[in-house]
Amino acid sequence: MDDDGKTRTVRVQRWCARLAILAAAAAVVLLVASGLGGLAMVLLVLAGTVVTAAALWWALTRRGPVRMLAVLLAVAAPLTVIWLQVRSGVLWVMVLCLALGAVAAWAGWEALALDVRRKGRPAVAARRPAQPFLIMNPRSGGGKVEQFGLKEKAERAGAEVFLLDPDHPSDVAAVARKAVADGADLLGVAGGDGTQALVAGVAAERGVPFMVVPAGTRNHFALDLGLDRDDPSRALDALTDGVDLTVDLGMVGDRVFVNNASFGAYALVVQSDAYRDDKVGTALQLFPDVLTHRAGPRLTVRAARTTIASPQAVLVSNNPYRAGDRASVARRDRLDRGVLGVVSVTVESAAQAAGLLRGERSPGFTALTADEVVVEADAPEVQVGVDGEAVTMPVPVRCAVRPGALRVRVPRRRPGVPAARPRLNWRRLAMLALAR
Numbered sequence: 001m002d003d004d005g006k007t008r009t010v011r012v013q014r015w016c017a018r019l020a021i022l023a024a025a026a027a028v029v030l031l032v033a034s035g036l037g038g039l040a041m042v043l044l045v046l047a048g049t050v051v052t053a054a055a056l057w058w059a060l061t062r063r064g065p066v067r068m069l070a071v072l073l074a075v076a077a078p079l080t081v082i083w084l085q086v087r088s089g090v091l092w093v094m095v096l097c098l099a100l101g102a103v104a105a106w107a108g109w110e111a112l113a114l115d116v117r118r119k120g121r122p123a124v125a126a127r128r129p130a131q132p133f134l135i136m137n138p139r140s141g142g143g144k145v146e147q148f149g150l151k152e153k154a155e156r157a158g159a160e161v162f163l164l165d166p167d168h169p170s171d172v173a174a175v176a177r178k179a180v181a182d183g184a185d186l187l188g189v190a191g192g193d194g195t196q197a198l199v200a201g202v203a204a205e206r207g208v209p210f211m212v213v214p215a216g217t218r219n220h221f222a223l224d225l226g227l228d229r230d231d232p233s234r235a236l237d238a239l240t241d242g243v244d245l246t247v248d249l250g251m252v253g254d255r256v257f258v259n260n261a262s263f264g265a266y267a268l269v270v271q272s273d274a275y276r277d278d279k280v281g282t283a284l285q286l287f288p289d290v291l292t293h294r295a296g297p298r299l300t301v302r303a304a305r306t307t308i309a310s311p312q313a314v315l316v317s318n319n320p321y322r323a324g325d326r327a328s329v330a331r332r333d334r335l336d337r338g339v340l341g342v343v344s345v346t347v348e349s350a351a352q353a354a355g356l357l358r359g360e361r362s363p364g365f366t367a368l369t370a371d372e373v374v375v376e377a378d379a380p381e382v383q384v385g386v387d388g389e390a391v392t393m394p395v396p397v398r399c400a401v402r403p404g405a406l407r408v409r410v411p412r413r414r415p416g417v418p419a420a421r422p423r424l425n426w427r428r429l430a431m432l433a434l435a436r
Contacts, residue, residue, distance in 0.1 A: 009114060012110075012114070013111050013114045013432055014111075014432050014433065014435060016107045016108070016110040016111035017107070017108070017111040017429045017430075017432035017433040018432075018433040019103070019104075019107040020103075020104045020105075020107035020108035020111060020429050020433075021104075021426075021429060021430060021433045023100045023101070023103040023104035023107065024100070024101070024104040024426075026100050027096075027097045027100035027101050027104065030093060030096060030097055030100070031093065031097055034090055034093045041084075041085055041088065041090050041093070041094055042094075044081055044084060044085075045081055045094070048077045048078055048080065048081035049078075049357060050354040050357070051073065051077040051354075052073075052074050052077045052078060053350075053353055053354040053356065053357055054350035054351065054353055054354045055070045055071070055073040055074035055077065055350075056070070056074050056353070057347065057349075057350045057353030057354075058070035058073075058350060059071050059074060060287045060288070060291055061287065061288050061291050061292050062288060063288050105424060108424045108426075108429050109421055109422060109424070111429060111432055112422040112423075112424070112425060112428065112429070113419060113421075113422055115422065115428070123243035123244065123245055123410070123412075124243060124244045124245075124246075125243055125244075126209065126242045126243055126244045126409060128239070128240060128242075129158075129185045129186035129209070129239065129409075130185055131160070131183050131184050131185050131186075132154075132157075132158065132159040132160070132184065132185070132186040132187075132188065132211070132239055133159065133160050133162070133176075133179040133180075133184035133186065133187055133188070134154050134159050134160070134161050134162070134187075134188040134189070134190060134211070134213070135161075135162045135164065135172055135175060135176065135187075135188070135189050135190070135191070135195070135199060136150060136151060136154075136161055136162070136163050136164065136189075136190040136191065136213075136215070137164045137166075137189075137190065137191035137192065137195060137215070137216075138163055138164065138166070139166050140190070140191040140192050140195075140215050140216045140217070141192075141215050141216050141217050141219075141232075142217070144190070144215040144216075144232055145163075145190055145215055148215075148231065148232055148233045149233065150190050150213060150215060150232060150233060150236070151163065153233055153236050154188075154190075154236055154239070157236055157239040157240055158239065159188070159239060160179075160184070162175055162179070164191070172189075172195055172198050172199055173198045173199065173201065173202050176198075176199045176202040176203070177202055177206070180202070180206045180208060184208065185208055185209075186208055186209050186210075186211060186239075186409060187199055187202060187203045187208055187209075187210055187211070188210065188211030188212070188213060188409075189210075189211075189212065189213065190213035190214075190215035190232065191213075191215055191216055192216035192217065192218075192387075192388065193216060193218065193219070193220055193221050193258060193259055193387040193388055194386065194387045194388050194389035195216075196212060196216075196221055196258055196387070197255075197256050197257050197258045197259075197386070197387045198256070200249065200256060200258055200406055201249070201255075201256035203406060203407075204249055204256070204402070204405045204406045208407075209244055209407040209408065209409040210406055210407065210408050210409065211235070211238050211239070211242075211408070211409045211410075212225060212227060212235060212408065212410070213232050213235045213236065214227050214228070214229045214232045214235060215232045218388075220259045220330065221258045221259055221387075222235070223330075223331065223417075224331060224332045224335055224417060225245065225247075225335070225408060225410055225414075225417075226410070226414050226415055226416040226417040227410060227411075227414055227415070228414060228415050234411060234414070235410070235411060237411035237412070237413065238409045238410050238411045239409075241411060241412050241413075242409045242410060242411060242412065243409075243410060243411075243412050244407045244408065244409055244410075245335075245336075245407070245408045245410055246336060246404045246406070246407055246408075247335035247336055247404070247405075247406050247408055248318055248319060248335055248336055248337070248338055248401050248402060248403050248404060248405060248406070249318060249401070249402045249405040249406050250316070250317070250318035250340060250399065250400075250401055250402075251398075251399065251400045251401070251402060252316070252384060252386055252393070252397060252398075252399045253393050253397055253398065255386055255391065257318060257386050257387050258318060258387060259317065259318060259387050259388075260315050260316060260317040260318065260387065261315075261316045261384055261385065261386050261387075261399060262313070262314065262315050262316075262384065262385040263299055263301075263313070263314040263315075263316075263375050263382060263383075263384055263385075263397075264290075264296070264299060264311060264312050264313040264314050265287065265290045265291060265312050265313045266313060266315075266385055267382070267383040267384050267385040267390070268286065268290050268295065268296045268383050269283050269286050269287070269290065270383075270385050270388070270390045271383045271390045271392075290312070291312050291347070293310065293312075296383070297377035297378050297379035297382055297395075298310050298377065298378050299311055299314060299375060299376070299377050299382070300375075300376045300377070301314055301342070301344060301373065301374070301375050301376075302373070302374045302376070303340075303342050303368060303370035303372070303373040303374070304342075304368050304369065304370040304371075306366070306368060308344050308346065308366055309346075310346060310348075311344040311345060311346045311366075312345055312346060312347055313344065313345045314342070314343070314344045314375065315341075315342070315343045315344070316340055316341070316342055316373050316375075316399045317332070317340065317341040317342075317343070318332075318335065318340065318341075318401065319332050319334055319335050319336070319337050319339065319340070319341060319401075320332065320337075320339065320340075320341025320367075320369050321341055321343070322420050323360065323367060331417065331418075331420070333417065333420050336403075336404065337369075338371075338401060338403035338404070339369040339370065339371060339401060340369065340370050340371070340372075340373055340399060340400070340401050341367075341368075341369055342366070342367065342368050342369070342370055342373055343365075343366070343367050344365075344366045345364060345365055345366075346364045346366075347364050352364050371400070371401060372398065372399065372400050373398070373399040373400075374396050374397070374398050374399075375395070375396060375397040375398075375399070376395055376396045377395045379395065380394060380395065381393060381394045381395060382395055382397060384397065
């Protein structure tokens with residue numbers, strides 16, 4: 001960037017910081033000027049939010065009439081707050097304060113985003129593979145393989161394609177190993193994250209690059225690689241114009257994961273045969289016992305000199321997920337830090353459930369990074385969700401990270417990973433606003 005460009009960037013940053021400070025100050029002044037009525041409404045909103053959170057906890061942990069009453073309370077609490085605001089004549093004050101707060105947050109994020117510098121290992125130019133081999137699941141993502149003509153496009157690019165037969169399940173890891181033994185110099189998958197993980201483990205083991213075609217339902221791994229999830233056929237450009245990224249792999253026991261391994265509530269629910277056909281209904285049926293420890297073992301998690309006792313849910317991820325950016329909390333900025341991310345939730349009452357509204361400051365919420373995570377239980381084995389696939393493992397379960405274990409072949413031209421939304425640092429914004 002030349003000097004003029006830097007000057008313009010600094011000017012934009014300062015004016016965004018000034019707008020953030022002014023909008024935030026205006027919201028505070030408006031709230032104070034409205035008198036005790038406005039301040040009382042703020043307290044009422046907070047109380048309504050706490051009641052709603054507690055009611056949702058009761059709805060998840062109870063059945064029958066109590067659940068119905070909890071749902072009604074969760075709906076009635078915010079409606080009551082709005083009705084009282086209308087009756088008191090301060091609704092317009094709250095709406096205007098919220099609007100000013102939104103402007104302050106947007107301007108603050110814009111100003112602080114210019115401080116962020118994305119880091120990571122650079123992509124390395126790659127030669128075109130001589131014998132690429134792709135495994136495709138025609139049922140993944142509601143039939144994306146056929147919808148986007150992935151098999152035909154891959155074959156035109158010189159790849160051999162193996163189509164999975166849903167009626168006759170294949171051992172995809174064995175298929176991938178045989179392909180490498182037969183001379184394949186690149187392995188790829190068009191399917192869900194669970195299948196991606198199995199083949200990625202083989203690619204890392206045999207030292208060949210791995211290619212991701214986001215033809216699954218969620219495609220979290222593809223998202224964090226910066227691939228186009230709306231048009232999975234664009235990933236096939238990696239066969240002719242690709243670059244290599246070096247990323248880590250997670251291990252849970254002797255199994256590879258590219259995204260995460262989950263323990264507790266989610267892992268227990270996905271074990272149910274009914275979950276695939278009725279996710280919401282199955283979760284509502286099982287949550288009352290799972291969340292109150294009437295079903296499933298009690299867990300103990302040890303990581304980074306920290307012990308977490310009896311959490312309801314634990315997520316161990318291949319590199320940590322974003323913290324503080326609730327708009328994109330399911331993203332990872334990097335896949336090459338060489339650490340595991342650990343997130344756990346421990347809730348024993350409605351009051352603790354309401355306390356989770358404090359986010360990372362809640363005593364029931366734990367987020368940290370570690371090289372190794374050990375999950376123990378008061379049972380001989382535990383259920384684990386490995387990249388969304390349900391498995392059962394003997395305890396203790398050890399999770400580890402394999403730094404730089406996998407080369408991923410991606411298209412040179414791809415959407416990329418959007419920068420994380422920075423935390424609103426008001427001290428930094430004030431410094432920028434007052435700077436000349």
